[in-house]
Amino acid sequence: MSILGLERVVYGVEDLALGRRFFEEWGLAVDGDRFKVADGTEVVLRAMDDLDLPPPVEPGSTVREIVWGVESRAALDRLAERVGRETRVSRGGDGSVRFFDPAGFGVALVEARRLPLPPVEIAVNTPERRARIDAAGAFYKRARPRRIGHIVLQVPDIPAMERFYRDALGFWLSDRYPERGVFLRGRAAADHHQLFLLKSADGRPHFHHLAFEVHDLHEVFGGGLAFAERGWETHIGPGRHVISSCYFWYFRSPCGGSVEYFADMDSLTEAWQPREMPQSPEWFAEWALASGVRQYGGVQR
Numbered sequence: 001m002s003i004l005g006l007e008r009v010v011y012g013v014e015d016l017a018l019g020r021r022f023f024e025e026w027g028l029a030v031d032g033d034r035f036k037v038a039d040g041t042e043v044v045l046r047a048m049d050d051l052d053l054p055p056p057v058e059p060g061s062t063v064r065e066i067v068w069g070v071e072s073r074a075a076l077d078r079l080a081e082r083v084g085r086e087t088r089v090s091r092g093g094d095g096s097v098r099f100f101d102p103a104g105f106g107v108a109l110v111e112a113r114r115l116p117l118p119p120v121e122i123a124v125n126t127p128e129r130r131a132r133i134d135a136a137g138a139f140y141k142r143a144r145p146r147r148i149g150h151i152v153l154q155v156p157d158i159p160a161m162e163r164f165y166r167d168a169l170g171f172w173l174s175d176r177y178p179e180r181g182v183f184l185r186g187r188a189a190a191d192h193h194q195l196f197l198l199k200s201a202d203g204r205p206h207f208h209h210l211a212f213e214v215h216d217l218h219e220v221f222g223g224g225l226a227f228a229e230r231g232w233e234t235h236i237g238p239g240r241h242v243i244s245s246c247y248f249w250y251f252r253s254p255c256g257g258s259v260e261y262f263a264d265m266d267s268l269t270e271a272w273q274p275r276e277m278p279q280s281p282e283w284f285a286e287w288a289l290a291s292g293v294r295q296y297g298g299v300q301r
């Protein structure tokens with residue numbers, strides 16, 4: 001199967017002006033009601049009472065449609081047929097497929113249109129190998145997210161959601177918190193997780209967070225510092241996850257849930273053996289700060 005990753009995430013929000021300022025300062029390029037990531041994938045903001053949006057799973061500002069990019073039109077047609085055996089689907093003129101997952105989230109599949117990112121050499125000096133010579137290291141005055149990495153949903157029935165995403169949509173299992181959560185990726189060779197399903201504490205579905213990949217860990221810190229300086233509230237971070245190994249910094253979003261900068265996530269293939277581990281602080285993070293760090297003053301912003 002052939003889901004490459006998140007192509008678009010559509011929010012329905014209470015305060016459009018605030019949401020626009022949030023995602024612009026987050027580092028996305030504004031194009032009308034669309035907010036572009038460097039690879040051409042995007043966040044879209046709409047008014048929460050927009051009748052064209054799928055109904056919300058929860059009150060207030062939240063994600064209304066999760067759009068996955070599929071590698072080809074032929075693959076899209078195959079997926080439409082498979083999903084159609086599980087639930088009702090509607091097709092758009094461009095081949096797009098729309099349906100609701102078992103938790104009630106509006107989901108769409110479209111042909112992926114993402115742009116290739118030019119390769120960038122990250123020069124890191126190690127004791128064994130000096131790769132950066134006569135050049136200062138990278139300092140980021142703000143983040144410029146390159147890709148939308150993953151989305152996290154809290155759901156009441158994990159087995160039903162896992163079955164749907166694996167059987168109908170071809171997602172692969174990466175790791176599992178038994179009874180508590182599953183880390184999934186759209187195809188064998190992909191980021192450690194592109195969809196993380198977490199057991200909902202209150203028995204209802206919720207959008208939890210959307211994660212944006214930045215270039216390297218310096219951009220997590222530099223971008224996070226700049227975003228915090230603009231007054232946006234840290235949810236947790238910076239820190240480093242144990243599962244998937246990435247560096248992270250989460251901020252609360254006025255559009256619902258949180259957003260995350262991350263860098264240096266594990267990249268898997270079909271050779272990866274899924275693990276089971278308890279859902280505990282030790283597995284959540286090697287280390288994390290509860291409420292951000294402050295700029296010390298070394299970099300002019």
Ligand SMILES: [Fe+2]
Nearest residue numbers: 150152211260
């Ligand atoms: Fe995340």
